Structures are given as structure tokens and as C-alpha cells.
Amino acid sequence: MNQPNAPLPADVLLRAQSLSVRFGGLLAVNDVSFDVRRGEVFTLIGPNGAGKTTVFNLISRIYAPTSGSIAYAGPAGTVTLTEQPPHRVAGLGIARTFQNIELFEHASVLHNLLIGRHTRRETGLWADMLFTPRARAAEIRAREKAEAVIDFLELQHYRDTLIAGLPYGVRKVVELARALCTEPQLLLLDEPSSGLNVEETDDMAFWIQDIRDELGITVLMVEHDMSLVSRVSDRVLAMNQGQVLATGTPHEVQTHPGVVEAYLGTIDDVSSLRRPEGSAVGVRA
Numbered sequence: 001m002n003q004p005n006a007p008l009p010a011d012v013l014l015r016a017q018s019l020s021v022r023f024g025g026l027l028a029v030n031d032v033s034f035d036v037r038r039g040e041v042f043t044l045i046g047p048n049g050a051g052k053t054t055v056f057n058l059i060s061r062i063y064a065p066t067s068g069s070i071a072y073a074g075p076a077g078t079v080t081l082t083e084q085p086p087h088r089v090a091g092l093g094i095a096r097t098f099q100n101i102e103l104f105e106h107a108s109v110l111h112n113l114l115i116g117r118h119t120r121r122e123t124g125l126w127a128d129m130l131f132t133p134r135a136r137a138a139e140i141r142a143r144e145k146a147e148a149v150i151d152f153l154e155l156q157h158y159r160d161t162l163i164a165g166l167p168y169g170v171r172k173v174v175e176l177a178r179a180l181c182t183e184p185q186l187l188l189l190d191e192p193s194s195g196l197n198v199e200e201t202d203d204m205a206f207w208i209q210d211i212r213d214e215l216g217i218t219v220l221m222v223e224h225d226m227s228l229v230s231r232v233s234d235r236v237l238a239m240n241q242g243q244v245l246a247t248g249t250p251h252e253v254q255t256h257p258g259v260v261e262a263y264l265g266t267i268d269d270v271s272s273l274r275r276p277e278g279s280a281v282g283v284r285a
């Protein structure tokens, strides 16, 4: 199953090669190729149904491609991600957040972070049950990491609050925190601004930049809010109807004629568009 892989170039963390996904008669992703470079924020944009989430789900192994493959520079060398079982993805240093927050409502922020950390389990079942010195050391490391992430994302005030009692904007940050507790090298963010107001979206932009700049984590996100995209992305890939329209800097992509056409047909720059406050949807075709 795990074929020897040619290593990726040193600056490339993930390489998608000719990915296609067919759902019955629909070609949802059609021959899509791109590189995600180490230490960048790489963003997938595109109108409704463009295939962004499907590409995302290929990377997190929720879907398998109909054809094509994804090479990924994992901790132990380059692997073909599309050949890995889904449960191996977290162990390869890939974490994700979801468009619809998925947290344990009746557990505290700290407990949610510790549960998240367990996807990065360092000890076996017996060691855990017998609480061996190794299991104890792993537990201490998990708590230290959770506390460090709480400090990093300024969640101290909410540390012991149940998720059910938190405003939506804080829950989004807790979801980010839970992903960071697994110590990823690649963080997948699925519409990080969805459901956030303008101020919360601003905060989210700061967190994403800090995650890249201070923690050195590579970020791949799907996002509709073009102001957030412009602010935080190093490079953007625009899709439409399953295909790549353009790849480049936010400005290059937003002013690309094919992208403008796909979004609006008329306006010559989509950067001024913004999702209405409080709405879960953004710029649409």
C-alpha cells in the first residue's frame, strides 16, 4: 500500500496531481493540480458548487479521488496521501476545522482540547489503562500543550466554560485551538469566517496570520470572504465547475478575467465584495 515515493521539493508540503472526482454523472473536480508550499496560507476560492470542499475532503481523506493523487511530505518522508487510511491523516500532522463547528457541547474548553489531543495518541491502550509512567508523561505533555494553545489564542477566560455556554465566535476559536493541540504541520480551515461578524472575522484573520508566522504552520483554507482571503493568503487558487481557473497572489487571482466572470460577469475586481454581516454565505455566483 505505501509505495516508496519520490521526495517533494524542499519547499513543497503537499502536491495535488490531476485530481478528479466523479459523483455519478457529475465531474465535481476535474483535473485539478496545485502545490501547497511550506509556511504559506493557501486559499481555495470559487462560487457555489465549484468543488472546493470536495478538494478539501480529498486531502482529509473523507473522499477518494476517481483519478489523480496527492503527495505529502509527512514526518517520516513523502507519502501518497490518497493511499493512506483516513485514521492515519492526523498522525501525519494534518488537522482540520469544520464549517459547522464540531465540539463536545457539554464539556469544557480545556476538555475539548484534551480530547482533540488524543487523536495524536502517543501511548497504547494498556499503558493508558495502567497509567504507566509513559502514559503519565504523555498526559502531562497533552495538558501542557492545551494550556499553551489556550494562552496563544487568548482563551484563558473561557478555559473551564462549557462549550454550550459560549458565543459562536468563541466556539470557532476553540475549534481552531483543538486543531492546534494536535501540533499539525498542515492546518485545513473550512470557511473559518462563516457565521462570524466583521469584528470576529478580523480577529480570525489575526489568528490565522499568527498561526503561520509564529507557529510556522502551513494553512490551506476554503473561504468565501474576499477581504479575509486578501488579508491572510499568500496564494489563492480559484475554481469553477470543478476546474482550476487561476492560481496566484490574491490580487492576481481576484483581477483575473476568468475569475471575475465566474463570480459576477461584470465587476472588474471582486476584492470589494464582502459577505453581509451575520450571514453564513459569502460572495456567490
Ligand SMILES: Nc1ncnc2c1ncn2[C@@H]1O[C@H](COP(=O)(O)OP(=O)(O)OP(=O)(O)O)[C@@H](O)[C@H]1O
Residues within 6 Å of the ligand: 023, 026, 028, 046, 047, 048, 049, 050, 051, 052, 053, 054, 055
Ligand atoms: N457526496 C456527494 N455526492 C454527490 N454530489 C456531491 C457530493 N459532494 C459534492 N457534490 C457535488 O459536487 C459539486 C461540488 O461541490 P463542493 O461542495 O465541492 O463545492 P464547493 O465549491 O465547496 O461549494 P460551496 O461553496 O457551496 O461549499 C456540487 O455540484 C455538489 O453538489
